[in-house]
Amino acid sequence: MAKFLNTSATNFFLEELIKNAKERLILISPYLRLNDRIKELLEDKDRLKIDIRIVYGKSDLHPDEIKWMQKLDFVRLSFCKNLHAKCYLNESECIISSLNLYEFSQINNNEMGILIRKYEDQDVFKDAYEEAQRIIRISDEVRISLDEVKAEPTNESVEETNDNNVGKLTSSKLAAKHKMKTNELLAHFTEKGLLNINDAGKHILTQQGKDVGAEFKTSQYGGYFLWPENIEL
Incomplete structure (x- = not known):
C-alpha cells in the first residue's frame, strides 16, 4: 500500500531510496540543483558503479552542477522538454512527489508525495517504472564538457531606479x-x-x-x- 509523505518524510525517504539502490537509480525532476547531502549519496553510488539516470527539464544547468557531474562516471544526464513530473526510483521503491531536486525547494517549500514499494504494490510500481523509462527514452542525453562551464548568467543587464x-x-x-x-x-x-x-x-x-x-x-x-x-x- 502506498505511503503518504509530507515535506520532511519526502526528503527522508528520498535519501533512503538513493542509499538503498543496489542496481539502478532514476531521478526525474524539472529543476536540478542538488544539495550537498544528495551529492554525497550519489557520489557513493557512483563509486559502487550503480547505473544512475537523471532527467531534468528547465533551462540550463548551473555551472556548479556541471562541474560536479563531470567527476561522475556512472551518472547519465538527460534533458526532457516540457517535463513537469517529479519521480524517483530504485529497483524496489518509487517516490512520486511535488518535490523538485532543487535545494531551495527541499528547505523552504511545503511538499507532499507518496512512497510505493514494489513488494507491496507491484502493478503500480511497474506502471511508474515504465513511465519513467518512457520519459528517459524521449529525453535527449546531455554530454557534459568543460566548455559548458561558464559564468552564471544574469537576467538583469541594467538596474534603474526612479x-x-x-x-x-x-x-x-x-x-x-x-x-x-x-x-x-x-x-x-x-x-x-x-x-x-x-x-x-x-x-x-x-x-x-x-x-x-x-x-x-x-x-x-x-x-x-x-x-x-x-x-x-
Missing part, C-alpha cells in the same frame, strides 16, 4: 535580501508560477506575477524584473 520603483527591488537585490543567488530566486519564482521560460530560454513574467505586483522594465541596455519588496517567497 520614483515609480519605490517599494520594489530588482531580482538581484531581492535575492541578496534573502541570502540567495539571483538564479535561485528566478527558479523559485518560476516554480511558483510568477515567471515562465520561453522558447529562447529567457524568463518572462506571467499574469500571476503581474497580479502580485511584479514588473518587467526595459531599457536600451536590456531588461530586468522589479518585485514588491515584501513579496512572500
Whole structure:
C-alpha cells in the first residue's frame, strides 16, 4: 500500500531510496540543483558503479552542477522538454512527489508525495517504472564538457531606479535580501508560477506575477524584473 509523505518524510525517504539502490537509480525532476547531502549519496553510488539516470527539464544547468557531474562516471544526464513530473526510483521503491531536486525547494517549500514499494504494490510500481523509462527514452542525453562551464548568467543587464520603483527591488537585490543567488530566486519564482521560460530560454513574467505586483522594465541596455519588496517567497 502506498505511503503518504509530507515535506520532511519526502526528503527522508528520498535519501533512503538513493542509499538503498543496489542496481539502478532514476531521478526525474524539472529543476536540478542538488544539495550537498544528495551529492554525497550519489557520489557513493557512483563509486559502487550503480547505473544512475537523471532527467531534468528547465533551462540550463548551473555551472556548479556541471562541474560536479563531470567527476561522475556512472551518472547519465538527460534533458526532457516540457517535463513537469517529479519521480524517483530504485529497483524496489518509487517516490512520486511535488518535490523538485532543487535545494531551495527541499528547505523552504511545503511538499507532499507518496512512497510505493514494489513488494507491496507491484502493478503500480511497474506502471511508474515504465513511465519513467518512457520519459528517459524521449529525453535527449546531455554530454557534459568543460566548455559548458561558464559564468552564471544574469537576467538583469541594467538596474534603474526612479520614483515609480519605490517599494520594489530588482531580482538581484531581492535575492541578496534573502541570502540567495539571483538564479535561485528566478527558479523559485518560476516554480511558483510568477515567471515562465520561453522558447529562447529567457524568463518572462506571467499574469500571476503581474497580479502580485511584479514588473518587467526595459531599457536600451536590456531588461530586468522589479518585485514588491515584501513579496512572500
